[in-house]
Every structure is written in structure tokens, then in C-alpha cells.
Amino acid sequence: MTTADTALYIPPYKADDQDVVVELNNRFGPDAFTAQQTRTGMPVLWVARQQLKDVLSFLRNLPKPYSMLYDLHGIDERLRTQRRGLPNADFTVFYHLLSVERNSDVMIKVALAEGDLNLPTATSIWPNANWYEREVWDMLGITFEGHPHLTRILMPPTWQGHPMRKDYPARATEFDPYSLTLAKQELEEEAARFKPEAWGMKRSGANEDYMFLNLGPNHPSAHGAFRIILQLDGEEIVDCVPDIGYHHRGAEKMAERQSWHSFIPYTDRIDYLGGVMNNLPYVLAVEKLAGIKVPQKVDTIRVMLAEFFRITSHLLFLGTYIQDVGAMTPVFFTFTDRQRAYTVIEAITGFRMHPAWYRIGGVAHDLPRGWDKLVKDFVEWLPKRLDEYVKAALQNSILRARTVGVAQYNTAEALSWGTTGAGLRCTGCDFDLRKARPYSGYENFDFEVPLAHNGDAYDRCIVRVEEMRQSIRIIDQCLRNMPEGPYKADHPLTTPPPKERTLQHIETLITHFLQVSWGPVMPANEAFQMIEATKGINSYYLTSDGGTMSYRTRIRTPSYPHLQQIPSVIRGSMVADLIAYLGSIDFVMADVDR
Amino acid sequence: MSWLTPVVVDVIIQVLKCIVVLLAVVVGGALLSFIERRLLGWWQDRYGPNRVGPFGMFQIAADMLKMFFKEDWNPPFVDRVIFTLAPVVAMSALLIAFSVIPITATWGVADLNIGLLFFFAMAGLSVYAVLFAGWSSNNKYALLGSLRASAQTVSYEVFMGLALMGVVVQVGSFNMRDIVEYQAQNLWLIIPQFFGFCTFFIAGVAVTHRHPFDQPEAEQELADGYHIEYAGMKWGMFFVGEYIGIILVSALLVTLFFGGWHGPFNLLPQLSFLWFALKTSFFIMLFVLLRASIPRPRYDQVMEFGWKFCLPLTLLNLLVTAAVVLLHAPAGAVQ
Numbered sequence: 001m002t003t004a005d006t007a008l009y010i011p012p013y014k015a016d017d018q019d020v021v022v023e024l025n026n027r028f029g030p031d032a033f034t035a036q037q038t039r040t041g042m043p044v045l046w047v048a049r050q051q052l053k054d055v056l057s058f059l060r061n062l063p064k065p066y067s068m069l070y071d072l073h074g075i076d077e078r079l080r081t082q083r084r085g086l087p088n089a090d091f092t093v094f095y096h097l098l099s100v101e102r103n104s105d106v107m108i109k110v111a112l113a114e115g116d117l118n119l120p121t122a123t124s125i126w127p128n129a130n131w132y133e134r135e136v137w138d139m140l141g142i143t144f145e146g147h148p149h150l151t152r153i154l155m156p157p158t159w160q161g162h163p164m165r166k167d168y169p170a171r172a173t174e175f176d177p178y179s180l181t182l183a184k185q186e187l188e189e190e191a192a193r194f195k196p197e198a199w200g201m202k203r204s205g206a207n208e209d210y211m212f213l214n215l216g217p218n219h220p221s222a223h224g225a226f227r228i229i230l231q232l233d234g235e236e237i238v239d240c241v242p243d244i245g246y247h248h249r250g251a252e253k254m255a256e257r258q259s260w261h262s263f264i265p266y267t268d269r270i271d272y273l274g275g276v277m278n279n280l281p282y283v284l285a286v287e288k289l290a291g292i293k294v295p296q297k298v299d300t301i302r303v304m305l306a307e308f309f310r311i312t313s314h315l316l317f318l319g320t321y322i323q324d325v326g327a328m329t330p331v332f333f334t335f336t337d338r339q340r341a342y343t344v345i346e347a348i349t350g351f352r353m354h355p356a357w358y359r360i361g362g363v364a365h366d367l368p369r370g371w372d373k374l375v376k377d378f379v380e381w382l383p384k385r386l387d388e389y390v391k392a393a394l395q396n397s398i399l400r401a402r403t404v405g406v407a408q409y410n411t412a413e414a415l416s417w418g419t420t421g422a423g424l425r426c427t428g429c430d431f432d433l434r435k436a437r438p439y440s441g442y443e444n445f446d447f448e449v450p451l452a453h454n455g456d457a458y459d460r461c462i463v464r465v466e467e468m469r470q471s472i473r474i475i476d477q478c479l480r481n482m483p484e485g486p487y488k489a490d491h492p493l494t495t496p497p498p499k500e501r502t503l504q505h506i507e508t509l510i511t512h513f514l515q516v517s518w519g520p521v522m523p524a525n526e527a528f529q530m531i532e533a534t535k536g537i538n539s540y541y542l543t544s545d546g547g548t549m550s551y552r553t554r555i556r557t558p559s560y561p562h563l564q565q566i567p568s569v570i571r572g573s574m575v576a577d578l579i580a581y582l583g584s585i586d587f588v589m590a591d592v593d594r
Numbered sequence: 595m596s597w598l599t600p601v602v603v604d605v606i607i608q609v610l611k612c613i614v615v616l617l618a619v620v621v622g623g624a625l626l627s628f629i630e631r632r633l634l635g636w637w638q639d640r641y642g643p644n645r646v647g648p649f650g651m652f653q654i655a656a657d658m659l660k661m662f663f664k665e666d667w668n669p670p671f672v673d674r675v676i677f678t679l680a681p682v683v684a685m686s687a688l689l690i691a692f693s694v695i696p697i698t699a700t701w702g703v704a705d706l707n708i709g710l711l712f713f714f715a716m717a718g719l720s721v722y723a724v725l726f727a728g729w730s731s732n733n734k735y736a737l738l739g740s741l742r743a744s745a746q747t748v749s750y751e752v753f754m755g756l757a758l759m760g761v762v763v764q765v766g767s768f769n770m771r772d773i774v775e776y777q778a779q780n781l782w783l784i785i786p787q788f789f790g791f792c793t794f795f796i797a798g799v800a801v802t803h804r805h806p807f808d809q810p811e812a813e814q815e816l817a818d819g820y821h822i823e824y825a826g827m828k829w830g831m832f833f834v835g836e837y838i839g840i841i842l843v844s845a846l847l848v849t850l851f852f853g854g855w856h857g858p859f860n861l862l863p864q865l866s867f868l869w870f871a872l873k874t875s876f877f878i879m880l881f882v883l884l885r886a887s888i889p890r891p892r893y894d895q896v897m898e899f900g901w902k903f904c905l906p907l908t909l910l911n912l913l914v915t916a917a918v919v920l921l922h923a924p925a926g927a928v929q
């Protein structure tokens with residue numbers, strides 16, 4: 001199972017990889033691009049709208065192509081003050097491309113003027129551009145020419161305005177009070193009526209009458225407020241359209257109204273099963289902006305807690321996955337295990353599911369006395385339980401019959417849909433950021449990346465079970481090798497700042513006061529950090545305009561592309577297969593809708 | 595008291611017996627919901643209902659009260675007559691089938707000489723409950739559920755009947771009491787009719803739509819399937835109907851394969867009811883254990899298993915049984 005013979009060789013990570021810049025300059029000429037200096041760890045190139053499609057196609061078709069459209073979103077630049085040397089823009093759309101073969105990224109940006117918010121679509125180059133472009137239209141009002149179905153995706157169809165624009169209010173108090181008139185109610189009800197054509201579904205002929213089945217937004221197996229409309233022929237799924245947005249809370253907009261520090265608790269709730277794992281990419285990105293290097297102990301504590309949350313998330317996955325294929329008992333056992341993990345987490349952080357415990361430049365507290373005993377107990381407890389789950393549930397022939405060969409896809413498909421995490425590794429692609437692009441000191445740990453090769457619902461589960469064992473290994477190494485030292489970096493932007501000297505030194509006191517009341521001021525720049533989160537690759541792309549708040553926080557979550565992939569995988573399967581597939585994706589809707 | 599002839603007394607006693615059996619089965623069915631939840635809790639490392647009364651025993655009373663007082667609501671889009679009829683059929687078909695079960699040598703509702711056939715007839719009727727419910731609910735989940743249920747029940751009833759024909763051939767009677775007596779004098783039929791037992795047990799689970807054959811109401815897929823639109827007492831009848839089905843199939847297994855009211859090696863014949871109850875409870879527990887332990891196969895896999903594995907097995911079993919019976923028949927007995 002955990003062999004590394006994979007078709008794709010993943011070279012060591014190349015930050016700020018200039019090879020692609022050379023290739024682009026050779027093909028399009030150096031005048032075509034404006035390079036932007038950032039702390040994102042990748043070349044950021046501005047191109048003109050006329051050349052965008054050629055540039056993107058070129059990158060997609062290079063030898064060692066940029067086969068994954070990792071992220072696509074926009075920025076309202078109109079209030080940004082610190083953008084010297086950049087092309088004039090009211091709005092920017094960025095394309096973050098990832099190449100697994102090169103193990104490097106490139107970001108292409110396009111400047112748009114307010115009166116002409118229009119771009120050619122990239123859906124013909126990467127299929128997963130579809131949802132991203134819809135979201136950009138939804139949030140910023142930028143249209144994409146040639147897009148097959150440019151409608152709202154996160155906001156309801158009747159929504160007015162584009163929330164991520166800077167002139168769109170961020171708080172309810174800035175709006176007129178809400179009232180529901182009869183006309184409005186009727187409008188909403190009419191908008192909720194299901195019209196297959198409006199969803200982009202087709203009948204294949206006048207004589208055929210398909211059955212449409214509305215699964216969700218409240219359905220036991222939808223794992224949250226997720227809706228998927230199925231077009232059935234008997235029990236066979238002819239077509240389906242996922243509908244998201246029921247769990248949208250505007251986290252990215254909130255980030256623009258919270259200080260760098262006070263946004264941390266919001267990140268916990270993006271993938272609400274990931275706990276402090278969500279803090280990690282955010283805090284790491286802010287630290288890149290601030291230029292903070294954290295002490296080794298901080299890295300190790302962060303890794304340990306993050307792995308704890310990987311385990312709790314995977315345990316929940318395991319239980320619900322087995323439940324989704326019909327076995328009711330294991331979920332109770334995995335929840336018992338999660339409680340044990342939470343006992344340790346609570347002892348260390350003070351909270352259970354959402355500790356919001358990482359800080360800019362460190363963690364909230366030092367480890368409590370006796371933490372090692374608790375961690376040790378858990379490390380000894382879990383492997384035996386995992387063996388039991390494998391033996392009692394995962395080797396069960398009925399479960400295998402339900403999931404082996406179900407909802408299968410290969411590496412190329414996974415990459416083209418932006419699939420990451422276990423969903424990618426189950427196809428045999430050895431791409432785990434902890435190995436491929438180590439962060440937070442993962443390079444110091446000895447662990448393996450579990451792989452599987454069939455890319456089906458069963459393999460996605462097996463990979464995660466093995467990942468839990470590897471997480472235990474990592475935690476065990478943290479336990480044995482926890483460094484001594486401070487739990488916070490000694491840096492002016494560490495938040496909250498160390499307090500020891502505040503009462504002896506007036507400058508320190510003033511800085512401390514300002515940082516605690518207004519929040520730290522981050523230097524104007526852009527930073528980016530991706531991590532191997534519980535469900536795939538999660539990243540924060542932060543734009544600072546030199547203020548106490550983020551100018552733009554782009555949260556790229558793994559579940560979003562995973563759900564977009566569903567129709568391409570499940571067409572032609574049966575309803576029961578869809579349920580097994582949904583269970584095997586391991587998504588939470590908060591992670592999709594943000 | 596001239597009208598109190600021995601015949602009338604007999605009738606009254608018989609009616610009383612019927613009422614007792616009826617009440618016992620219905621109450622047992624209701625009680626099973628509590629027992630199942632406690633058993634599941636026990637196997638799943640948790641408590642189950644343990645708050646109302648000693649050991650949570652009055653939970654069932656609380657549940658019943660709740661169900662009785664819930665509004666008997668019909669969704670506006672349903673076909674009312676059929677919608678109301680469905681739970682009645684669901685509960686009564688299997689309840690009536692219970693009348694052929696001999697509980698002890700002296701207890702039992704009806705002693706039909708075609709007892710087994712009567713059970714098949716009633717089990718066949720019970721599929722209408724699901725069909726009616728799914729169709730009249732005017733709901734796609736219900737419709738999908740009832741389609742699955744009818745296809746499944748029809749295919750499983752085919753070999754359910756065949757599975758028991760081995761028993762009938764061996765005993766030479768459709769009468770339940772004859773079958774029990776045959777086992778008391780010879781071996782319990784579980785041994786010679788082992789494959790019959792296996793297939794009948796599987797079919798029995800399927801006919802009651804119990805896990806792992808609960809595709810018609812698969813919560814994870816169809817969110818309750820055919821009874822998704824039901825609430826209150828109508829839903830309660832489906833619910834109790836399912837448990838009555840469990841009792842019925844368990845009782846049948848005991849009667850047909852495990853010597854009915856006889857103890858092993860005819861031990862302690864005076865405890866006949868206890869033997870019967872004990873053996874039946876064992877199978878009821880087996881039903882619950884099945885639910886607690888295994889995943890649910892896909893609908894088409896269930897059908898495949900039925901037609902491609904169980905049906906040939908029952909046919910083979912029947913053939914072998916018939917051959918053996920013919921071999922042992924005294925010369926000249928077979929024309």
C-alpha cells in the first residue's frame with residue numbers, strides 16, 4: 001500500500017521558480033509581462049487581457065505542464081494605496097497554477113478597469129475554472145466570456161450586488177434593516193423553483209422523461225448543507241449538478257474587517273474539523289509578511305497539534321464513511337477515539353474543536369505540565385483501534401463490494417480538477433506537501449506518504465487510515481524530541497507581544513499597547529502559504545496594504561474543487577455509489593463555502 | 595346458563611387465547627424498539643435509552659404516548675385512501691401470519707393444515723404495504739424506496755418458498771404442528787435442512803426489510819424511503835409492523851428448524867413456552883446484531899445475491915432432499 005512507485009516524479013520544491021519566467025519570456029517576449037515582487041514564493045506575472053488565454057494555454061501545454069489550476073480569484077484594487085510599479089487596475093484576477101512535475105507554482109495576474117470587467121473563460125483549459133469563475137463573478141462582478149453557465153454560486157440567485165467589492169458593506173449595521181415583503185417572498189419562492197434547464201441540464205430527447213431527484217440541502221449523507229440535483233434513469237445517475245453556498249459566511253470578507261490577530265478564530269471554522277490546522281497556513285503566511293522566524297519549539301508544537309487534528313478529522317471521516325455505506329456501529333467507536341484526542345487537545349489548548357491557539361509568531365501558551373503523559377497515552381491507544389477498524393469494517397466484503405471500483409478517477413483527471421490530499425494520493429500521485437514542500441519543520445520528521453493506486457472510494461479511505469498511523473508516528477517524534485525554548489518569537493510583530501519587559505521599558509509598553517488595541521501593522525506586500533490540511537491543500541493568500549487589517553485574504557480550500565469534480569466522476573453510476581463517493585471525498589461544507 | 599355449552603366455552607377460550615397472543619405480539623413488537631436500542635447501545639459502547647424508569651424501561655411508554663398524541667397529518671399531495679391503507683397492511687399482514695405459529699403444544703391461534711402456505715400468502719401481501727406507501731406518497735424518495743422494496747421482496751419470496759419446500763418434503767406436511775412434532779421425534783431440521791435454514795433466514799431478513807436488506811428505506815441513500823412522508827401513528831404502524839415481522843420470522847425459524855416449543859433432547863418438556871420464547875429471542879437478537887455489525891450492500895448486489903446464489907442453492911437443497919426422501923421411502927410407497 002505505502003509504496004512510492006508512482007508515474008510522476010516529484011522533484012524538490014523550487015520556490016520562486018524562474019524557469020517558467022524564462023520560458024514565458026522566450027515565447028511571448030519580455031514586454032508581455034510585468035513581474036511583481038512578493039513573498040508568495042512563486043513568480044507573479046501580470047499579463048494583458050489580450051494575451052491571457054495564450055499564456056494560460058501555453059503554461060498548460062508546456063513540457064512538464066502546469067496541469068492544475070490551483071486557484072483563481074480576484075481582488076478589488078480600488079482602495080489599495082501601496083501598489084507602486086504595478087499595472088493600473090481597478091480589479092485584478094489572478095490565476096494560481098501548480099505543476100506537480102516541476103513542484104513549483106506560477107501566478108498570472110490580469111488588470112481590469114472598472115468600466116470593462118470582462119475576461120475570456122479558462123474553462124476550456126482547466127475544467128475546474130468553471131466554479132472559480134462563477135465565484136469571481138458572484139463576488140466581484142467580473143464576467144467571463146464563453147463561460148458555459150455563469151451564474152451565482154455562493155450567494156442566492158436573487159442576490160443584489162457583489163460582496164467582495166470594497167464598496168459593498170461588510171457589516172449588517174451598514175445595511176438598511178431587513179424586511180420581508182410579500183413581493184420579495186414570492187420572488188424568492190419563484191427563484192427556488194427547480195427548472196432543470198436553468199441548471200444546465202438537458203433532456204436527451206422529446207420521448208425521454210428523466211426523473212430529477214433533489215438530494216439535499218438537508219440529507220443525511222450530504223455531510224452538511226449541500227445540495228446535489230440528480231438526473232436519474234431508474235437508479236442510474238445520468239447527470240448531476242452540485243449546488244453549494246448554503247454554508248457561506250463570507251469569511252474572506254470578514255478578514256478585511258478583522259485585525260491580523262483577531263482573524264485567527266475565524267480560520268478555525270473554515271474546515272471546522274481541522275481546528276488549529278486551519279490556523280497554520282494563515283499564521284505562516286502572516287509570518288512571511290512580517291518576516292518572523294519562529295523558534296523550533298513553536299514549529300514542533302504546531303506540527304504536533306496539527307497532526308492531532310488530522311487524526312480527529314480522519315477519524316470522523318472514517319466513522320461517517322463506514323456509516324454511509326450502511327454499517328452503523330463504527331462511527332460510535334471512532335467518536336470515542338476522537339474524544340480521547342480532544343482530551344489531550346483540551347489539556348494543551350483549553351478548547352476542543354476550535355482552539356484558535358496559534359499566534360502570529362508563536363502559540364498561545366507553553367505546553368502544560370504533564371502534556372507528555374497524555375500524548376503518550378493517546379499514541380499508544382490509537383494504533384490498536386485502527387487495526388480493529390481495518391479488520392472489522394474495512395476488510396468486510398460487503399464494504400469492499402460497495403466501494404472498490406466505485407467513483408474511480410486517475411491522476412490526470414484529479415490534477416485537472418484541482419483535487420488534492422488523499423483524493424489525489426489514492427491515484428498513486430505522491431504529492432504530500434509535508435514532503436513535497438515542507439513547512440513548519442516537517443522536513444525534520446520521519447514519516448511516509450501513504451499511497452494507493454486505484455483512485456476509488458475504497459482507496460481514499462485506506463489512504464486516510466494509513467495517514468493516521470503516520471500522524472501517530474509524527475506525534476510520537478514530537479513527544480520524544482520536543483525542543484526546549486520559548487513558545488513565541490522575539491520579534492516586534494509577534495502578537496500578542498511578549499509582555500515580560502513591558503513594565504520596565506516605555507517603548508515596549510507603547511508597542512504592546514498599540515498591538516493589543518489596534519493590532520499589529522503588517523508591511524505592505526503579498527504572502528502565500530499552502531499546507532497539507534486534513535482534506536487536501538489549504539492555503540491563505542494574503543495581501544497587505546500596510547494596515548492593521550488584511551486588504552484581501554484569499555482562502556483556497558480543498559473541498560471546493562472536490563465537490564466540483566463530482567459530476568465528472570459519478571455519471572453512469574448508481575445512487576448508492578454516489579453516497580459512497582460523497583462519503584469518501586471527506587468534505588465539510590464550511591470548507592467549501594467559507 | 596343453557597347457552598354455555600362446551601362448544602361455546604371452547605370458542606370463548608379460543609378467542610381469549612387469540613387476544614392474548616395478539617396482545618403479546620403487538621406489545622412484544624413495541625417493546626422490541628426499546629430492546630433493540632438498548633442492545634445496540636450495549637454493542638456500540640454507549641448507553642441507549644436509560645433515563646425513563648428503571649433501566650429506561652418506560653421509554654417505550656413515553657414513545658408510545660408521543661406517537662399516539664402526534665398529529666395524524668396527511669401531506670396535501672398524497673393519495674389519501676391508499677396512503678392510509680398502506681400502514682394498516684404493513685402491520686396486519688404479518689400480524690395475521692402469526693396466527694399459524696404454534697407457541698406450545700396447547701397454545702396457538704390457528705392450526706391450519708396449510709400453515710406454511712398461509713404464511714407465504716401473508717408475506718406476499720405485505721409487499722403491497724410498501725408499494726402502496728411509496729406510490730401514494732407522491733414523493734420521489736418514497737417511490738425509489740418502494741420500487742426497490744417490491745423488486746427485492748418479489749425476488750426473495752421466490753426462494754423463501756423454495757427454501758422451506760425442503761422442510762415440507764422431509765416432513766411431508768404443511769402443518770406447523772406436524773413439523774414441530776417431526777423434529778421432536780427425529781433430528782431438529784437445522785441439521786438436515788441447513789441450507790434451507792440459511793436461505794430462509796436471509797429471505798426472512800429481506801422480507802422484513804431489516805438491515806442489511808433495508809435498501810428500501812436506506813437512511814443514507816433514500817433518507818427513509820417509502821415511509822418518508824408518514825408521521826404519528828401511521829408511521830408507528832410501519833415501525834411496529836417491522837418488529838412484528840422480526841418476531842414472526844424468528845418464531846418461524848424456531849418452529850421450522852429448531853424444534854418449536856421442545857427443548858434440546860426434549861429436556862424439561864414442562865417449560866415448553868420458555869423454550870419457545872428463549873429460542874425466539876435468540877433470533878431476534880441475531881436480527882439486531884446483524885444490524886449492528888455489517889454494512890449495507892448495494893441494491894443491485896442484493897438482487898444478484900438473491901437470484902444467482904440463494905435461488906440455485908435452494909433448488910439444489912430441494913432436489914437433494916427429495917432424492918434422499920425418495921431413497922429412504924419404503925419400496926412401493928412411490929408410484
